[in-house]
Amino acid sequence: MDLTTFAAEVGRDSPVCVIGLSTRGGGVPEVRWVKAPSGIEWIQADEMTACCGAGTAVDELSDALRAVGQRTVLPDGGTVGGALATGHSGIRRLGDGPLRDVLLQAIYVAATGEVVKAGGPTVKNVSGFDVCRLLVGSLGTLGFLGEVIVRTRPLAQHSEWFAAEANDPGPVFAALYRPVSVLWDGSTVWALLEGHPDDVAEQASAAGLFGATGPPPMPGGARRLIAPSAIASLPESSRGAAFVAEVGIGVVHLAESAALPTSRSPMSSAHVQNRIKAQFDPTGRLNPGVVVG
Amino acid sequence: MAVTGRLLDELRQTLGPDLVHTGTIELGLYGRDASNITGSAGVVCFPTSREQVRVAIGAAVRHGVPFVARGAGTGLAGGATPVDDAMVIVLTKMNRVLSIDTVNRFAWVEPGVLNLDLTRLVTPHGLHFAPDPSSQQSCTIGGNVANNSGGPHCLADGVTSAHVLAVEVVLPDGDIVMLGSESGEVDGYDLRGAFVGSEGMCGIATRICVRLTQNPPAVRTMLFDYDTVDAGAQTVSAIIAAGMVPAALEMMDQLCVKAVEAYIHAGLPVDAAAVLLVEVAGLPHGLEHDVQRIVAIAKDHGCRTVRIAQDEAERALLWKGRKTAFGAIARIKPNYYLHDTVVPRRHLPDVLRQVYEIADRYGILVMNVFHAGDGNLHPLLVFDKREPGMMEKVHAAGDEIVRVSVAAGGVLSGEHGIGLEKRDLMPLMFAPADLAAQAALRAAFDTTGLANPTKVLPSPASCGDSHQIVEGAWI
Structure with missing residues (x-):
């Protein structure tokens, strides 16, 4: 994919922001915006990789992958670049692994206006420093994704949500072998199981789960990270606010943003974060004002 | 700057004389890793705590001396080889497993804990640490973090980075930072992800939170053999394209099978051009379903015989064949050079053909034993370095192998890292920007x-000159 035009649009100076479909927040007000190229370059089913412009809609990529029996682990909606730049794993993270591991290679436009490649096209690769990991979740503050190669996954033979009443998600979590997702709201536990239909049924039965229509609606007030071991005490620590916790991960979706106090590590890496930004975008021209973390 | 008497005095005073070594034997031992690239150590320190790591780093930096972190020294790319009389900071005394959370499945360990020791410790809880490099009996988890190590079972579960939730790091400026979190997610830039695989160039890890993986309820291990390497390689692509991700998918060519069979007597088919070891793991119904589909795919691609391990002993024997391949080659020639490149799976047959052609042209024996499922090639050049001109040939053949891998859309390294060995080949993959x-x-x-x-x-001066290999990079 030729990124010359995209690079020229980003330019070498003056503030600029990148937008996709504006499903994850959109651009920076009153700042010139650009859009990344879109379109699927190729899908290699036997490599479990796909290459597309960062402006490609996640749904378009998902549809194309479904035709070859595969899927992306990117959360639904918006653009591929937007999902990667935001970096939030979906509720299938327990089974799929973190979103950040999906990005194998990125060709991006740097603050200098240069086209830069990070990573490589193969699933396994330890050639040099892992700039891809920095780009995922960087909210476009280190470079604007142009073309990406992402890892894909096979579609499951069978996929089914289950639920059960539970004052503690621990026993269900312990009983399941590699569930794709386990959610808990303080009184009900949900689990997404995938694989052979007989295995799924046996797992659900052994864990005391019953068929459910799907996951619960996620409270949209805030997304907080807590230690996985702190999930069991959420009913007390959330002070009555509605929550859904991703068990085994420590991501909590809360109805009210102020409901759960955030704890900051005494060994903060904020100064390293600042140095990263200063190295990659010394004048702060990329998505100005956007704060990561 | 060189290590001075003042620096040594300072180290002995702060760390204690027992933890600071400058003897000829120690400097020689720690002057290299498993890469056979020989460097030179100025002083070797053995800190036992985070604070002592910080003290050693602080002293090195104050005196302008480079420092190199080192675990068990099993790295194959020279990442832990000290250059220019650097200070070697050996982490093997920091080898405590600090805590294990068997409910949420993670553990905090010090960097010197051996990979396999952690798995053995958590086996009673039905858990294991997924990265399993061939050196897992002796390599440290700190070293795994530095190299983002892989192993045969990384096909389904990913390499080390996917199993590191958090790392406590002493930065070169003395600051101590926590990168990542027990939740495995991060607010802010993924510094944890940037640190893993940074080969000791971003600081020294002093505590690591690793993810522990549930042991599968059932495992099936299969062995297929073929008349051609192509047929084996095509089977690999077909299995993946059919939507299956086996736990491991390993391949050995004929020369390797012969060497291994003479060594372990496992009844391997020595007349086959290639042998494929496939392991599937998981819940019983899905497992049997996958076994049937994989056997059918193998037969469709010309598999001659199917051997399915009947019990744990047979499975262990088949794996022993794979994991002792490097030991077995000592029966053929006294020296070997192990390469590590990755190519897209669909190009495996073509690249393997080129590897054989290259070796033939130079008159060098090559054995291939590799992680086929990842496209992770490990061509093993086997030779006797006492033969005149052999080193030059090995050097040139290796260089060509790396080039054909990258030209096929592959990468320089799948799991060994870049270190010194492939540093000057980086421009093959990366432009100056x-x-x-x-x-x-x-x-x-x-x-x-x-x-x-x-x-x-x-x-920067050598960016345009990718021909230059570090002196001594080849056995």
């Missing part, structure tokens, strides 16, 4: 430039 971005990442962590300098990134 790409390398500048990697240097920027490193500079944000290491403001002193003294953490394992001269590794991974070619100096």
Whole structure:
């Protein structure tokens, strides 16, 4: 994919922001915006990789992958670049692994206006420093994704949500072998199981789960990270606010943003974060004002 | 700067004389890793705590001496080889497993804990640490973090980075930071992800939170053999394209099978051109379903015989064949050079053909034993370095192998890292602007430039000269 035009649009100076479909927040007000190229370059089913412009809609990529029996682990909606730049794993993270591991290679436009490649096209690769990991979740503050190669996954033979009443998600979590997702709201536990239909049924039965229509609606007030071991005490620590916790991960979706106090590590890496930004975008021209973390 | 008497005095005073070594034997032992690239150590320190790591780093930086972190020294790319009389900071005394959370499945360990020791410790809880490099009996988890190590079972579960939730790091400027979190998610830039695989050039890990993986309820191990290497390689692509991700998918060619069979007597088919070892793991119904489909695919691609391990002893024997391959080759020639490149799976047959052609042209024996499922090639050049001109041939053949791998859309290294060995080959994959971005990442962590300098990134002057291999890089 030729990124010359995209690079020229980003330019070498003056503030600029990148937008996709504006499903994850959109651009920076009153700042010139650009859009990344879109379109699927190729899908290699036997490599479990796909290459597309960062402006490609996640749904378009998902549809194309479904035709070859595969899927992306990117959360639904918006653009591929937007999902990667935001970096939030979906509720299938327990089974799929973190979103950040999906990005194998990125060709991006740097603050200098240069086209830069990070990573490589193969699933396994330890050639040099892992700039891809920095780009995922960087909210476009280190470079604007142009073309990406992402890892894909096979579609499951069978996929089914289950639920059960539970004052503690621990026993269900312990009983399941590699569930794709386990959610808990303080009184009900949900689990997404995938694989052979007989295995799924046996797992659900052994864990005391019953068929459910799907996951619960996620409270949209805030997304907080807590230690996985702190999930069991959420009913007390959330002070009555509605929550859904991703068990085994420590991501909590809360109805009210102020409901759960955030704890900051005494060994903060904020100064390293600042140095990263200063190295990659010394004048702060990329998505100005956007704060990561 | 060289190690001075003042620096040594300072180290002995702060760490204690027992933890600071400058004897000829120690400097020789720690002057290299498993890469056979020989460097030179100025002093070897053995800190036992985070604070002592910080003290050692602080002393090195104050005196302008480069420092190199080292675990068990099993790295194959020279990442832990000290250059220019650097201070070697050996982490093997920091080998405690600090805590294990069997409910949420993670453990906090010190960097010197051996990979296999952690798995053995958590086996009673039905858990294991997924990265399993061939050196897992002796390599440290700190070293795994530095190299983002892989192993046969990384096909389904990913390499080390996917199993590191958090790392406590002493930065070269002495600051101590926590990167990542027990939740495995991060607010802010993924510094944890940037640190893993940074080959000791971003600081020293002093505590690591690793993810533990549930042991599968059932495992089936299969062995297929073929008349051609192509047929085996095509089976690999077909299995993946059919939507299955086996736990492991390993391949050995004929020369390798012969060497291994003579060594372990497992009844391997020595007349086959290639042998494929496939392991599937998981719940019983899905497992049997996958076994049937994989056997059918193998037969469709010309598999001659199907052997399915009937019990744990037979499974262990088949794996012993794979894991002792490197030991077995000593029966053929006294020296070997192990390569590590990755190519897209669909190009495996073509690249393997080129590897054989290259070796033939140079009159060198080549054995292939590799992680076929990942496209991770490990061509093993087997030779006797006493033969005149052999080193030059091995050098040239290796260089060509790396080039054909990259030309086929592959990468320089799948699991060994870049270190010194492939530093000057980086321009094959990366343009100057790409390398500048990697240097920027490193500079944000290491403001002193003294953490394992001269590794991974070619100096700007050598960027355009990818022919230059570090002296001594080849056995």
